[in-house]
Amino acid sequence: MSLMTIFSLLISQMLIYSAPLIFTSLGGVFSERAGIVNVGLEGIMVIGAFVGVVFNIEFAESFGKMTPLLAILVGGVAGIVFAAIHAVATINFRADHVVSGTVLNLLAPALGVFLVKVIYGKGQTDSIRESFGKFSFPGLEKIPVLGDLFFKNTSLMGYVAIATTFVAWFVLYKTKFGLRLRSVGEHPQAADTLGINVYAMRYAGVLIAGFLGGIGGAVSAQSVNINFSATTIVGSGFIALAAVIFGKWNPIGAMLASLFFGLSQSLAVIGGQLPGLSAIPTVYLQIAPYLITIVALAAFFGSSVAPKADGVNYIKSK
Numbered sequence: 001m002s003l004m005t006i007f008s009l010l011i012s013q014m015l016i017y018s019a020p021l022i023f024t025s026l027g028g029v030f031s032e033r034a035g036i037v038n039v040g041l042e043g044i045m046v047i048g049a050f051v052g053v054v055f056n057i058e059f060a061e062s063f064g065k066m067t068p069l070l071a072i073l074v075g076g077v078a079g080i081v082f083a084a085i086h087a088v089a090t091i092n093f094r095a096d097h098v099v100s101g102t103v104l105n106l107l108a109p110a111l112g113v114f115l116v117k118v119i120y121g122k123g124q125t126d127s128i129r130e131s132f133g134k135f136s137f138p139g140l141e142k143i144p145v146l147g148d149l150f151f152k153n154t155s156l157m158g159y160v161a162i163a164t165t166f167v168a169w170f171v172l173y174k175t176k177f178g179l180r181l182r183s184v185g186e187h188p189q190a191a192d193t194l195g196i197n198v199y200a201m202r203y204a205g206v207l208i209a210g211f212l213g214g215i216g217g218a219v220s221a222q223s224v225n226i227n228f229s230a231t232t233i234v235g236s237g238f239i240a241l242a243a244v245i246f247g248k249w250n251p252i253g254a255m256l257a258s259l260f261f262g263l264s265q266s267l268a269v270i271g272g273q274l275p276g277l278s279a280i281p282t283v284y285l286q287i288a289p290y291l292i293t294i295v296a297l298a299a300f301f302g303s304s305v306a307p308k309a310d311g312v313n314y315i316k317s318k
Contacts, residue, residue, distance in 0.1 A: 006274060008149050010263070012134070013270050015158025018262025020045070020220035022161035024240035025247065025254040026168045027079075027212030032249055033172065034205025035185040037311040039101025040086050042237025043108035044210055045217030047082040048075035050112040052218025053125050053228040060129035067130040072157075072218040079214020080207050082108065087206040091199055094313040105237070113230050124229035132157055132223040157219050164212075165255040172251060181205055185307035188314040198314050216240065235290060239265075242293045249306060257296075264289040 024041050031038040052075035060067045086104055089095040116125055135156035141147045172178035183191040184201045192198050217233055225232045239261050246260075247253025271277035271285040 012154045013266035014263040015155035017265040018259045019157040019161040020216040021240045021258035024213045024216035025243040025258050027209035028244035030205045031209035033185045034202045035309040037097035040104030041213050043104035044079045044213035045237045046108035046233045048079045048214030048217030049221035049232050050228050051075045051078035053221045056128040068222045072215045075218030076211040076214040079210040083210025097311050125227045127226045165251050168251040264292045
């Protein structure tokens with residue numbers, strides 16, 4: 001295998017595995033910038049994956065090649081609905097954010113598998129009819145060297161996720177909405193005195209997280225797993241949460257961290273094809289992404305400063 005082929009394979013697989021993490025970690029940034037800790041990203045991804053796969057299976061004949069794209073939007077809407085549970089619990093009822101998120105993580109897989117059994121009479125769905133597959137950018141794929149590395153047989157959703165990152169950065173740091181969202185995550189009392197509706201902004205942050213997390217789950221299910229089962233989303237939401245912290249609650253930082261974690265996940269899959277890694281037992285490559293996540297958090301968590309009111313329930317009367 002040539003060096004060019006190795007790098008092309010690595011980049012392509014990295015983008016495939018990073019795309020769901022990027023979408024979900026961006027959602028985590030919006031939620032935590034608004035002051036709501038969102039441990040429930042894993043559960044939101046599960047619901048997005050379930051709804052996306054079911055939509056794909058049921059409507060593939062009607063929408064054809066457009067089905068995966070429509071499925072991720074439907075998965076995003078399902079993520080909004082599921083995230084609303086977390087929003088109501090933490091904002092209206094002032095529940096502990098970690099406990100509420102944990103409930104989402106416990107509820108989602110059980111609910112998904114139960115509904116699959118009700119709908120299809122078995123523990124997992126059939127494989128979807130339309131998946132994202134590999135994509136080549138017309139014209140760009142013919143660029144010498146760069147075309148083969150970045151634009152040929154690659155992940156379209158990976159590039160969409162990266163583009164979404166810069167949109168998210170612009171919204172957070174260059175718009176009035178973003179300023180207000182960040183203000184309620186830093187000092188909600190001060191924001192309230194300036195006429196900003198703290199509850200509304202926190203709802204916005206959590207629901208945006210639900211939409212992006214649902215998209216992340218639907219993208220993962222339609223590009224990596226190709227079906228839905230209890231093991232379709234296992235740990236990806238927690239890795240995305242780690243990317244939020246590793247990226248210092250910044251959209252671009254979260255995206256770069258997601259690319260790093262996505263690379264580690266892809267190595268667990270294609271490591272056996274790469275010189276130097278093929279001799280490593282498969283089980284070590286499979287646990288590597290989670291080990292790297294722990295090491296990264298241990299190394300950088302102390303230097304990462306969360307929004308000051310992150311995880312702190314706001315009571316308007318105070």
